[in-house]
Amino acid sequence: MATDHRSAAGTPGHAAPGGPSAKSAGLASGWWKLDEKTRFSLLLLAPSGIMLILFQIVPILIGANASFRDWSLYDPQRTWVGLQHYLYILTDPNFLYLVLPNTLLLMFCSVSIGLCLGLALAHLLNRHFIGHALVQTVILLPLMVAPVIASMMMRWIFNDQFGVVAAVMDALGFGSIAWLSNRWPSFAIIVFADVWLWTPWFTILLLAGLRSLPKEPYEAAAIDAASKWRVFTHVTLPMMRPIMAVCIVIRSIDCFRTFDQVWVITGGGPARQTEVFSIYAYTEAFVYLNFARGTAAAIVGAVIIGALGWALYKTLNRFMEVSR
Numbered sequence: 001m002a003t004d005h006r007s008a009a010g011t012p013g014h015a016a017p018g019g020p021s022a023k024s025a026g027l028a029s030g031w032w033k034l035d036e037k038t039r040f041s042l043l044l045l046a047p048s049g050i051m052l053i054l055f056q057i058v059p060i061l062i063g064a065n066a067s068f069r070d071w072s073l074y075d076p077q078r079t080w081v082g083l084q085h086y087l088y089i090l091t092d093p094n095f096l097y098l099v100l101p102n103t104l105l106l107m108f109c110s111v112s113i114g115l116c117l118g119l120a121l122a123h124l125l126n127r128h129f130i131g132h133a134l135v136q137t138v139i140l141l142p143l144m145v146a147p148v149i150a151s152m153m154m155r156w157i158f159n160d161q162f163g164v165v166a167a168v169m170d171a172l173g174f175g176s177i178a179w180l181s182n183r184w185p186s187f188a189i190i191v192f193a194d195v196w197l198w199t200p201w202f203t204i205l206l207l208a209g210l211r212s213l214p215k216e217p218y219e220a221a222a223i224d225a226a227s228k229w230r231v232f233t234h235v236t237l238p239m240m241r242p243i244m245a246v247c248i249v250i251r252s253i254d255c256f257r258t259f260d261q262v263w264v265i266t267g268g269g270p271a272r273q274t275e276v277f278s279i280y281a282y283t284e285a286f287v288y289l290n291f292a293r294g295t296a297a298a299i300v301g302a303v304i305i306g307a308l309g310w311a312l313y314k315t316l317n318r319f320m321e322v323s324r
Contacts, residue, residue: 063295071292073285085296094272095280095297100304102187103276107255110194111248117195118202119244125203126210143200151264154193155180183273186266190274193261202247209243210236245316252312256305277301 070077158179166176179185221231259278268275285294
């Protein structure tokens, strides 16, 4: 019987070891080595993963590439300029002395006030009283309103000519105030709108945390005849610290990129006095038509909020004893 001395590489229909067919076969074998539950989970995650790559990762990479080029929307040369746009952003007085302070102040005021009000409302809703369902519905109503609509409402309410607040102040003899023509009244309205919108969010999470607390510490406090204030400060708050820390970190990151309320209520005015980070990036890209500089501003902001979120979590983890 004749012996076939042809190698597998020379035989038609067979791929050389390490070739594309071998790699595909390796991937296929690796896929089938996974258990059925894991394969099913990966298939369920695949559509969202593809959408994430197409509409999140790819635009970020395109923007990162544009931030290093001369990419103005009216004349996109796309020539490489390196860190020129980043240096402009980091040395811009408007960014350093208006945008960043306004953004951090808005974040601090909105998060702190919203957290305190949310905790108070959560304690109120954690009790049973007549009309509990009605009060809960009214408190949670702002969650059903779009931020743009709520901001338009605030703009009309505080209009100095025919707004509701102006009419009430005229009736009381105080005269009208140009709320949206000065920096701090305008900024206060933005904070008020943001707090009104997001306090119910704090309320829902903190209420869920309150209802999940164990009963034994409260029973021990009742036996010791502790006052309600001492129960709140020595029992409730220590057990609520992990939930409060999570709320603070998530809301702080979200507040840093606030756009809707500021753009609708003031547009960053008067004279850029209420401009925050998201308005600054939008203005550079789509008002001054400098897409590269706007993208560079967005990346700088992403780095800042990433570092700020990490530092905030570490600080809360140390001083509030957040359990991991």
